Amino acid sequence: xxxxxxxSSKMPASVSLLFLLSGCQSATxxxxxxxxxxKRKVPPYEEVVKQxxxxxxxxxxIPFESDAVATTKNEExxxxxxxxxxxQSSIARQEMSLPSLPDNRYLSERITFYKKKRERWQALxxxxxxxxxxxxxxxxxxxxxxxxxxxxxxxxxxQESIEESYTPENDLPLFEAFQQxxxxxxxxxxRVFASAASAVPEELEKYREIIAGQADSVVxxxxxxxxxxxxxxxxxxxxxATGGSVSVDAREIYGKALKADGRFxxxxxxxxxxxxxxxxxxGMELRLEAAEILFAQGNFKRAQEEYxxxxxxxxxxxxxxxxxxxxxxxxxxxxxxxxxxxxxGQALGGWLRFAGTTIPPALAKNVLALENxxxxxxxxxxxxxxxxxxxxxxxTYVDQELQHVRELAAQKKFIPAEEIxxxxxxxxxxxxxxxxxxxxxNEVKVLHEEEKTREEKRRVQELENKWQEASGVFDQRQxxxxxxxxxxxxxxxxxxxxxAKMTEATxxxxxxxxxxxxxxxxxxxxxxxxxxxxxxxxxxxxxxLLIQEKYPDxxxxxxxxxxxxxxxxxxxxxxxxxxxx
Numbered sequence: 026x027x028x029x030x031x032x033s034s035k036m037p038a039s040v041s042l043l044f045l046l047s048g049c050q051s052a053t054x055x056x057x058x059x060x061x062x063x064k065r066k067v068p069p070y071e072e073v074v075k076q077x078x079x080x081x082x083x084x085x086x087i088p089f090e091s092d093a094v095a096t097t098k099n100e101e102x103x104x105x106x107x108x109x110x111x112x113q114s115s116i117a118r119q120e121m122s123l124p125s126l127p128d129n130r131y132l133s134e135r136i137t138f139y140k141k142k143r144e145r146w147q148a149l150x151x152x153x154x155x156x157x158x159x160x161x162x163x164x165x166x167x168x169x170x171x172x173x174x175x176x177x178x179x180x181x182x183x184q185e186s187i188e189e190s191y192t193p194e195n196d197l198p199l200f201e202a203f204q205q206x207x208x209x210x211x212x213x214x215x216r217v218f219a220s221a222a223s224a225v226p227e228e229l230e231k232y233r234e235i236i237a238g239q240a241d242s243v244v245x246x247x248x249x250x251x252x253x254x255x256x257x258x259x260x261x262x263x264x265x266a267t268g269g270s271v272s273v274d275a276r277e278i279y280g281k282a283l284k285a286d287g288r289f290x291x292x293x294x295x296x297x298x299x300x301x302x303x304x305x306x307x308g309m310e311l312r313l314e315a316a317e318i319l320f321a322q323g324n325f326k327r328a329q330e331e332y333x334x335x336x337x338x339x340x341x342x343x344x345x346x347x348x349x350x351x352x353x354x355x356x357x358x359x360x361x362x363x364x365x366x367x368x369x370g371q372a373l374g375g376w377l378r379f380a381g382t383t384i385p386p387a388l389a390k391n392v393l394a395l396e397n398x399x400x401x402x403x404x405x406x407x408x409x410x411x412x413x414x415x416x417x418x419x420x421t422y423v424d425q426e427l428q429h430v431r432e433l434a435a436q437k438k439f440i441p442a443e444e445i446x447x448x449x450x451x452x453x454x455x456x457x458x459x460x461x462x463x464x465x466x467n468e469v470k471v472l473h474e475e476e477k478t479r480e481e482k483r484r485v486q487e488l489e490n491k492w493q494e495a496s497g498v499f500d501q502r503q504x505x506x507x508x509x510x511x512x513x514x515x516x517x518x519x520x521x522x523x524x525a526k527m528t529e530a531t532x533x534x535x536x537x538x539x540x541x542x543x544x545x546x547x548x549x550x551x552x553x554x555x556x557x558x559x560x561x562x563x564x565x566x567x568x569x570l571l572i573q574e575k576y577p578d579x580x581x582x583x584x585x586x587x588x589x590x591x592x593x594x595x596x597x598x599x600x601x602x603x604x605x606x
Contacts, residue, residue, distance in 0.1 A: 049578035132184040139177035144172050149221055162217050169214035176205040241545040244275040247371070248282075277311065284318060293318040297331070302400050305338050355404060365404040368395050372408040376415065382422050383452040384415050416455065423458050425448060427465050439473040488517050499526060505575075528578075535572045537580035541587070542568040546592060559599050566592045 076228030079313040146169070153160055160166055204428035243263065260279040265270055280295030300308030316331035359366055368391045375388030392412045396407040426445055432441035446466045453459055495510030507530045514523040540567045549561035569589045572579065581584075596603050 068420055129184060129187065132180055135183065135202075136177055139180065140172055143170065143173045143177060146173060146218065149218070153221070160221055162220065165213065165217050166221065169209075169212065169217055172205065172209050172212070173215065176202065176209055179205050216349060217477055244278050248278045253282040253285045257286060267327070273299055278401045279313075281314075284341055289318045289322050293322075309335065310337055310498070349383070351407065355407070360403070362404060364401050365395065365399050368398075369404040369408050376411045379415050381418050381419070384412070384454065388412055388415060389454070419453070419455070420458065423453065423462065427461065430469065434472050435468050437476055439469060439476065442469050443473070488514065488519060492519050492522070495523070495526070499530055501533075502533070504530040504537075508534075531576045531578060532580050534574040535581050535585070536571045538568050539581055539585060542566075542572075542588065551594070555599055559596065562592055562599070563603065564594050566596070 056185055058380060069185050082243075096150070098552075129269055136589075146166075150166070185203045192550065234397035243259050244256055247259055256278055260271065260282075263275075266531055277299045280292050283292035283295060293315045295316075296311045300315065302308070303311070316328050316335065319325075319328035319331065336539060355362075355366060355369065370545070372388050372391035372395070375385035375391065378385050379388065391407075392408045395402065395408050395514040399405050404470035407467060426449055430442045430445050433445075443466070446462060446469065449462045450459065450466070453462060491510065491514060495507055495514065497511060508527050511523040511527045511530070514520065517523075545561050545568070548563060549558045549565065552558045552561060568583050573582065573589070576582070
């Protein structure tokens, strides 16, 4: 029997191979559900071979335990090996009805898939060794790694066999690779790897990235089979395993599966999210679908919002359709209207450079040329529309800027308001707009001058008040405070009067301190007790030194220095060491 005969014969059990991917959904591997789902359908057939209506359901052989059966075999699992591959001979000898031979490209992908998987397992084992970590399931790890190697080898044998003629003796390798692949996916191996990888964070992160890459194909696989339950469970498992790293396409499939399952709240949210990510036009269908869900749920406010968005998009589409029709008409007249088309193209170029603030010269120039040379032309009419649209936009811009100017003037921010008006004058050519801008400029100028006048009056009044305050303090003989207040008037019109008053206050303050010092000196001469005499002399000297420090420009400063020398002489007579303190 050759390979072609095997694939052209009939075997109802062939459909069983199509359930290969559901190994990640096994009830006995609950932790595995959140970590792994196969990247491709296994076995490698593009289409599902459906049972004919004449084939009884009981003849279908499922090549792994179903969820229902798995829960009844706990006792058997205790005595059987954890990896439990399928019995090969019974399946291998049955005839099959398959649409085509497995292609070499797919076999190469499976070989590469298991080669990379084996490398990851070996790399993780090396990490454990280098970090001196103890692997909790070392025996299971060894068995799994062996199965990975056997599966890779099985596909390599199958690939080599397809290139040669088949004989009855080499039929079995055709099935061994598929069975080993199924056995691996049904085993606890992915859970074992994930458990080990969790001890080495960087390895676990790499593993999650690999799983994320499988998300699309897994969800798409179940979508092809219209299995909404599988779509939902696979997507949600992968969402957890990858930390939310799932493609937009997979989320769209998930949203539609939720809708079919009657989970409308979640479905609407997912579909709207995908619609937003796809963009306005690409997401229109999904937005419409979500709006219908919201409507059906009685969420009329949200439904109205989404329908309004759609209405806006439809309006834009109609505008685009109209513009396309117009421009196609213009371009179809190239032979007869070459000059007009050229001028319109240059005007359009000006329009495309329009920034919304000033009409581009190229637009104005070429519109004028069209109106002068081809006043009744369709090209002229459309160019004028562009010019008018630009003019309307500029007018809106000017209106907004003038409103801003008024707000600034109300806040007495006249300088920035005048700067805006100057910019508008330089960038506007419309006579009507220029007139409005100049009127606003005059208004701002008048307001500014009025504010300057008021500001000057306030300033003069404040100076007068400060002069009166300083003079009052001076009259109360608070000379130091008066000097500080007069100092604040030095840079004003009161500078000369303030300087004169400061000089007068300085002399009076120095004179008062000198008189006080003289009184203490006279008192010390009447005291016989040395300590009392010394105390009086020291205090007299301190006051003189204070004059010298605070009022160095006072008229009596020379006399103060003479007085200090006389007092220090008296202190030395009593006790020279007192001057050193």
